[in-house]
Amino acid sequence: MFIAGEWCDGQNGSAEVLDPATGETVGAVAISGPSDLDRALEAAETAFKSWSQTSAYERSAMLRKAADLLRERAEDIGRLMVSEQGKPFAEAKGEVIGSGDHIDWAAEEGRRMYGRVIPARAANVQQIAYKVPLGVVAGFSPWNFPVSQAVRKIAGALGAGCTIIIKCPEETPYSCAELVRCFEDAGVPNGVVNLVYGVPNEVSEYLIPAHPVRMVSFTGSIPVGKTLGEIAARHVKRCTLELGGHSPFVVAEDANVDAAVKLAATLKYRNAGQVCAAPSRFYIHDAHYERFVDGFVAASKELKVGAGFDDGVQMGPLANARRLDAMEGFVADAVDRGAKLVTGGRRIGNKGNFFEPTVLTEIPEDAQVMVDEPFGPIAPILPFSSLETAIEKANALPYALAAFAFGTSQSTVDQLSRGLEAGMVSINHFGIASPETPFGGMKESGYGSEGGVEGMDAFVTTKFVSAAA
Numbered sequence: 001m002f003i004a005g006e007w008c009d010g011q012n013g014s015a016e017v018l019d020p021a022t023g024e025t026v027g028a029v030a031i032s033g034p035s036d037l038d039r040a041l042e043a044a045e046t047a048f049k050s051w052s053q054t055s056a057y058e059r060s061a062m063l064r065k066a067a068d069l070l071r072e073r074a075e076d077i078g079r080l081m082v083s084e085q086g087k088p089f090a091e092a093k094g095e096v097i098g099s100g101d102h103i104d105w106a107a108e109e110g111r112r113m114y115g116r117v118i119p120a121r122a123a124n125v126q127q128i129a130y131k132v133p134l135g136v137v138a139g140f141s142p143w144n145f146p147v148s149q150a151v152r153k154i155a156g157a158l159g160a161g162c163t164i165i166i167k168c169p170e171e172t173p174y175s176c177a178e179l180v181r182c183f184e185d186a187g188v189p190n191g192v193v194n195l196v197y198g199v200p201n202e203v204s205e206y207l208i209p210a211h212p213v214r215m216v217s218f219t220g221s222i223p224v225g226k227t228l229g230e231i232a233a234r235h236v237k238r239c240t241l242e243l244g245g246h247s248p249f250v251v252a253e254d255a256n257v258d259a260a261v262k263l264a265a266t267l268k269y270r271n272a273g274q275v276c277a278a279p280s281r282f283y284i285h286d287a288h289y290e291r292f293v294d295g296f297v298a299a300s301k302e303l304k305v306g307a308g309f310d311d312g313v314q315m316g317p318l319a320n321a322r323r324l325d326a327m328e329g330f331v332a333d334a335v336d337r338g339a340k341l342v343t344g345g346r347r348i349g350n351k352g353n354f355f356e357p358t359v360l361t362e363i364p365e366d367a368q369v370m371v372d373e374p375f376g377p378i379a380p381i382l383p384f385s386s387l388e389t390a391i392e393k394a395n396a397l398p399y400a401l402a403a404f405a406f407g408t409s410q411s412t413v414d415q416l417s418r419g420l421e422a423g424m425v426s427i428n429h430f431g432i433a434s435p436e437t438p439f440g441g442m443k444e445s446g447y448g449s450e451g452g453v454e455g456m457d458a459f460v461t462t463k464f465v466s467a468a469a
């Protein structure tokens with residue numbers, strides 16, 4: 001852990017970290033206790049006093065330096081990530097490099113936190129409204145993108161002038177720690193970034209109500225998000241929740257079906273499907289259904305699955321054994337309800353958490369995989385005859401994070417972009433998740449945003465000053 005500028009062990013010992021490709025231990029992670037969290041709270045509160053008063057220009061320079069260090073170290077950090085999370089090395093390295101862009105964005109946006117002068121009712125009065133950083137942020141980031149999820153919270157908080165205590169995932173502690181080290185080495189003062197690990201609910205239940213914490217930022221599952229949102233509400237803490245998704249992928253009658261198949265398979269199997277915005281329900285117009293299924297199944301069978309360091313590997317293991325059990329459960333439930341298992345559906349081997357790229361058709365809408373986020377390499381594909389019905393089905397769940405669609409005419413694109421209920425809609429390409437665009441959900445997929453100017457606004461509040469001369 002990294003508390004008040006010092007790397008330290010945890011009060012409550014340590015837990016094992018496993019390589020998901022082998023099931024073997026790769027090391028240990030510190031487990032915090034209340035005394036560690038108290039030190040982090042004190043450090044973050046003290047550091048906030050000076051960090052919030054440091055000019056945005058100076059803060060920006062330190063963040064830009066951290067981004068450069070992160071990119072320089074991408075190869076080594078990527079290797080750590082493969083050993084703890086399992087994704088192919090190219091994906092891991094790409095994630096680290098891309099995370100540098102998030103820091104750059106927060107560094108620059110921090111310099112554009114403009115206020116405004118509001119015309120007063122009296123000539124001797126000046127009224128200004130401006131943005132001030134909220135204070136100490138308690139961040140909770142997940143294991144699927146160990147660096148790029150943590151970086152949104154750390155860089156956003158720091159760029160806005162907040163300090164942060166981040167609980168990174170115990171499953172993937174090493175790459176997150178190296179991310180934090182980049183901020184340390186860039187000269188970010190002690191106490192501005194604090195990194196802890198622990199028993200997740202113990203840490204969140206301790207940190208969120210704590211007096212110095214003014215904002216909570218969580219990325220993870222809907223049930224956990226609801227719990228943390230409740231605690232935050234009870235203690236009147238600002239909260240950003242980036243939760244699960246169950247993204248529809250709609251292919252309309254006038255779509256370029258080959259382009260749709262190519263993107264669908266790429267997005268479905270990236271990070272073994274453990275992506276909150278991964279497409280997970282495929283609605284295909286009757287005219288293209290057969291061609292889409294054939295193309296998707298062929299792409300699924302061709303996919304090279306293996307350990308993240310192996311040459312040419314396109315999909316690694318699931319990050320933990322829980323996901324393996326979940327995949328087996330989804331497939332068994334769907335088949336029991338009459339679905340056709342076209343390819344995949346089984347664990348690969350008996351070592352590591354490998355699961356076959358899986359395609360299900362003829363699947364009833366009430367199958368568990370159609371209503372609960374699969375968060376894994378399973379693709380249920382369904383036909384439709386009317387676009388209105390497909391959009392209705394796409395919108396039928398409480399999830400509304402991302403939606404993907406293909407169609408060429410302006411009217412189809414209009415109908416899809418207006419009709420699909422999701423925080424992010426991407427049509428005819430993959431166009432979400434860059435630092436400069438808002439990233440967040442609607443309905444139970446959460447609230448608040450982690451990208452774009454909205455992402456920076458999450459860490460500030462408006463202060464109004466009216467001064468008479």
Ligand code: NAD
Nearest residue numbers: 140142143144169200201204220221224242243244276375
């Ligand atoms: P989970 O619900 O147990 O945990 C999800 C994440 O939240 C983990 O990182 C975990 O460490 C953390 N967490 C759990 N309880 C917490 C608490 N009380 N306080 C603070 N943090 C807590 O699920 P899991 O088995 O680890 O992951 C599977 C599910 O998580 C998926 O179905 C998916 O919905 C969700 N998930 C979503 C994202 C995302 O990017 N939105 C990322 C990872 C996991």
